[in-house]
Amino acid sequence: MFSENKKARKEASSPSKEQNKISQGTTFKGDIQAQGGFRVEGTLEGTLITTGKVVIGKSGIIKGEMKCENADVEGSFSGKLKVNSALLLKSTAQIDGEVITGKLSIEPGADFNATCAMKSSVKNLNDDKRSKEKQGKTA
Template sequence: MFSDNKKSRKETSNPNKDQNKIAQGTTIKGDIEAQGSFRIEGTLEGTLTTTGKVVLGKSGFIKGEMQCENADLEGKFSGKLKVNNTLSLRSTAQIEGEVITGKLAIEPGADFNATCAMKSSVKNLNDDRRTKKKEGKTA
């Protein structure tokens, strides 16, 4: 009876809600692919790809590439960062490299030394301009 209950819990578990943690003092070199969220207090040198949210703590450091749905950064990031939805940079964040995001929020005090493309805003702006030009020509 109890074993059936445990099975049903595992089957209904949503991997997008599971959280992975890289603790302070831990260094990982390599690539990580996951569906759950991450909290990073240690160091990652490589590529992190996840469909969840990434929280980079004050002691955390990522050198390489990262792709995720949402990100909340307090630590250091160096490399290429792609956030599909919202990237939030806290006052202690230090970012270098290339950033592609849907939305960007930066607290005062954050170091942001990167090229930045906001994919959804740029696309909509260009589409609006094209539509207006076409309307002006046909009128």
């Protein structure tokens, strides 16, 4: 009896492996929060927040704000984009706005008209500097 409840709670709290999709020809206006991956082939005007990967297909358009773990962009994004790990811009990508990411890869041909901050590298350097300072004080 108790083991069944634990299993149900564990499944409910784990991120979904399912992929959500906004199909081509669909326009969605509003905010979306998701646990799994997300593929956008249509248009999203608003905010998309997910713990998974976001793929913006060639026909995909996002205008607004997006926060995710990883992202591949073939279509268009305009607004504020925060990617915790890796952002890959394909040759057909068009990005306008503000980008914050850990890693950035841009294929030749992509339009990248944005301010960009690479956060993970800065954090690691500061952590290394602090650890060296602590080692110097203890020696």
